[in-house]
Amino acid sequence: MFQNKKIYLIILAAASLLFLLYSxxxxxxxxxxxxxxxxxxxxxxxxxxxxxxxxxxxxxxxxSMLKKDEIKPEEAKSVRDRLLxxxxxxxxxxxxxxxxxxSAAKIEKDIQDNDRENAREALKIISxxxxxxxxxx
Numbered sequence: 001m002f003q004n005k006k007i008y009l010i011i012l013a014a015a016s017l018l019f020l021l022y023s024x025x026x027x028x029x030x031x032x033x034x035x036x037x038x039x040x041x042x043x044x045x046x047x048x049x050x051x052x053x054x055x056x057x058x059x060x061x062x063x064s065m066l067k068k069d070e071i072k073p074e075e076a077k078s079v080r081d082r083l084l085x086x087x088x089x090x091x092x093x094x095x096x097x098x099x100x101x102x103s104a105a106k107i108e109k110d111i112q113d114n115d116r117e118n119a120r121e122a123l124k125i126i127s128x129x130x131x132x133x134x135x136x137x
């Protein structure tokens with residue numbers, strides 16, 4: 001009987017030791033691979049510069065297509081998708097960007113409905129935004 005207790009005690013001690021070693025090893029691996037350890041820097045100035053350049057290019061292309069009445073529904077959808085794909089550099093551009101996307105969606109709908117006159121009205125909204133944001137000119 002004493003022999004059985006001794007064997008159980010040795011097995012219990014070995015299992016405890018293995019559990020202790022595993023938990024120490026595992027916690028070191030987890031702490032070494034923590035995502036906060038690898039800090040990424042974001043260059044907000046570069047994001048803003050890219051946003052302005054991309055937005056200006058999109059609006060210049062869009063305005064010239066609308067003025068010439070050469071825009072097709074697929075192109076209007078493409079412009080809206082390009083606007084949605086832009087990464088906003090800060091919240092100060094959020095309201096303007098929302099107006100642009102909504103105008104693009106309205107123009108897309110008007111072109112699908114073959115209502116070019118309403119599409120020109122939405123173009124006036126874009127022109128107004130260009131006046132209020134000189135960097136778009």
